Structures are given as structure tokens and as C-alpha cells.
Amino acid sequence: MATRYAALLSAVNVGKRKVPMAQLRELLAGLGYSDVQTYLASGNAVFTARDGEDEGAASARIEAALEEEFGFSVPCLVRDGDYLAAVIKACPFPADDVAGKHLHATFYSAEIGDERYADIDRAAFEPEEFRIGDRVMYLHLPGGIGRSALATALSRPASRLKGITATGRNWNTVKALAGMTAHE
Numbered sequence: 001m002a003t004r005y006a007a008l009l010s011a012v013n014v015g016k017r018k019v020p021m022a023q024l025r026e027l028l029a030g031l032g033y034s035d036v037q038t039y040l041a042s043g044n045a046v047f048t049a050r051d052g053e054d055e056g057a058a059s060a061r062i063e064a065a066l067e068e069e070f071g072f073s074v075p076c077l078v079r080d081g082d083y084l085a086a087v088i089k090a091c092p093f094p095a096d097d098v099a100g101k102h103l104h105a106t107f108y109s110a111e112i113g114d115e116r117y118a119d120i121d122r123a124a125f126e127p128e129e130f131r132i133g134d135r136v137m138y139l140h141l142p143g144g145i146g147r148s149a150l151a152t153a154l155s156r157p158a159s160r161l162k163g164i165t166a167t168g169r170n171w172n173t174v175k176a177l178a179g180m181t182a183h184e
Contacts, residue, residue, distance in 0.1 A: 002049060002050060002051060003051075003053070003080050004047070004048050004080065004081050004181040005047055005048075005081075005181060006079050006080075006081075006180065007044070007045040007059075007062055007078050008077045008078070008079065008107055008167050008169065009045075009074050009167070010075040010077070010166070011075070012042070017074070019066065021038040023069070024038055024043075024045055025037070028062070030065070031062070033049055037180060039173065039180065043074075044177060046177065055077075055078040055080065056078075059077060063076045075165040077109055081178065081181030081182050081183060084174065084177055085178050085182065087105060087133065087136050088175065091138055092131040092133075093129075093140045098171070100172030100173075101145075102171075103170070103171035104138075104168050105174050106137040106139065106167070107135060107166065107168070107169070108165070109135075110135065110164050111134070112137070116161070117130070120154065125149055125153065128142065139154075139168075
């Protein structure tokens with residue numbers, strides 16, 4: 001059975017790391033993926049993979065093709081529709097009562113645990129808060145991510161996530177990608 005995936009590109013279309021969405025769609029189609037769509041201009045694509053290709057294999061193929069096409073490394077996480085639906089269902093915050101721009105999900109290439117963030121004094125950042133899930137961190141940032149002291153603290157030091165790819169999306173994007181990858 002073919003699988004519907006979302007590709008989450010990290011740190012593109014900021015500065016000199018431009019990946020035009022039309023080119024991304026062509027690149028994915030050239031890799032043999034079908035029903036390719038992009039969402040916004042921030043490195044989100046949805047596609048159908050052939051039978052038997054898992055998230056890791058799809059990520060590796062896409063990363064290699066992106067580097068060949070654009071000349072720079074682009075970390076890419078691939079997640080299927082079931083996973084994205086589970087992320088939404090498991091959200092520890094009242095997602096229906098929070099504006100999508102105040103709720104974020106940071107996706108990771110591997111499981112992470114609370115111990116990676118044990119040095120963070122959670123009470124010092126209230127009302128901002130975070131929780132760890134299945135290869136995801138949920139962030140509730142009532143003032144938005146742009147001025148978030150918690151988001152800044154979580155991103156430092158960079159060695160905290162050595163060897164792990166991470167990329168974040170706001171809740172509106174998470175819900176949209178889940179809808180685009182849902183079983184029909």
C-alpha cells in the first residue's frame with residue numbers, strides 16, 4: 001500500500017538557503033513520488049511514496065536530491081499521516097482553545113527525553129511551557145515564538161541535540177499537513 005507523507009525541510013527560505021516550492025515539487029516528482037503538493041513557502045511538502053519506502057529512506061533520498069539540486073545540505077524529516085494525526089491527538093495543551101500561532105511542534109529525527117532539557121527552569125518561563133512527546137516537543141507560547149524566552153532557551157546550547165535533526169512548525173501548519181496526509 002502506498003503511503004502519504006509530509007516532508008518537513010529545516011531552515012529553508014531564510015537567508016541564502018532558498019528552495020522554491022515549484023522546484024521542490026518537481027524534485028519530489030522526479031524521485032518518483034506522486035500527488036506532490038507543497039504547503040506555504042517554508043519547506044513543507046506532501047507526497048505519496050511507493051510501497052515499502054519508510055520515513056528514513058524517504059528522508060535520505062530527499063536530502064541527497066536537495067543537496068545535489070541546490071548545492072547545500074537541507075535536513076529533512078519525513079512523517080506519515082498517522083503519525084501527524086497522533087501528534088495532534090496527543091497534544092497536552094488545549095489546542096482548540098489556543099491560537100495556532102501560540103502552539104508549536106518541534107519534530108525530531110529520534111526520540112528525545114526530558115533529560116535533554118533538565119537544565120531548563122520551567123517555572124521561570126511561565127506562562128510559556130513545553131512537553132515532550134513521541135519524537136516531538138509541544139510548545140505553548142502565549143506571546144508567540146518571535147519574542148519567546150523559552151524558545152530561545154530551548155535552542156541553546158546547540159550541542160543539546162547533537163546528531164538529531166529538529167524542525168518546528170506552528171499548530172496551523174501541523175493541522176494542515178495532517179489533513180493533507182490523511183487517509184482518504
